[in-house]
Amino acid sequence: MVEYRFSEKFEKRFLELEKKFPKRSSLVMWALHLAQEDIGYITPAAVDYIAARVGVSPAWVKGVVSFYSMFREKPIGKYHLNVCSNLMCQLMGSDKIEVCIHEKLGIKDGETTPDGKFTYTRQVECLAACGYAPAMLVNNDFHELLNAEKVARLIDELQSK
Numbered sequence: 001m002v003e004y005r006f007s008e009k010f011e012k013r014f015l016e017l018e019k020k021f022p023k024r025s026s027l028v029m030w031a032l033h034l035a036q037e038d039i040g041y042i043t044p045a046a047v048d049y050i051a052a053r054v055g056v057s058p059a060w061v062k063g064v065v066s067f068y069s070m071f072r073e074k075p076i077g078k079y080h081l082n083v084c085s086n087l088m089c090q091l092m093g094s095d096k097i098e099v100c101i102h103e104k105l106g107i108k109d110g111e112t113t114p115d116g117k118f119t120y121t122r123q124v125e126c127l128a129a130c131g132y133a134p135a136m137l138v139n140n141d142f143h144e145l146l147n148a149e150k151v152a153r154l155i156d157e158l159q160s161k
C-alpha cells in the first residue's frame, strides 16, 4: 500500500489543531478534512495514518469517512457540483438543474467528465438553504435560487477557467 503522511503545510495545521482538542478522538473529523484537502480524497493509507496519529482504530476512522457524504474515497473533478436532493429543492425544480448538468456536461450522478473538470453528485442532503431553493454547492461555494439558465451560465464560467 502507498504510504501517506501529511505534507508539511498540513502537518503544521494538524499540530495546531491537536492543541485545541484534548479528547483525541475529536480530531478525526479535522484530520480527515486536512487529508482530503491535501490529496483530494481519503485513501486507505490516509485512514491508517490518521488512525495512528489520533490513536483510534482504522475502523473508527473508516466509519467516519463512510458516514459523512462530504468525505470522498475516490478522486473527483476540479469542480464538484453537489445538487441538493431534499424536498424543498425538488419542489423548486432541482430536477431541471440535473437535466441541465447532464445536457451541458454529459455526466450523471456520481460521474466525472473525461477531462476531470467536473463531478456531479445528486444525493446531497439538505444544504440548509431551503429558503433559497433550489441550491447547489460547487466545492465550498453556495449557489442558490437556481434555474437551468443560471446553472448553464455557471458551468460556462467554470469551463473557461
Ligand code: FES
Binding pocket: 084, 085, 086, 087, 088, 089, 090, 126, 127, 128, 129, 130, 133, 134, 135
Ligand atoms: S432542501 Fe435543499 S437546501 Fe434544504
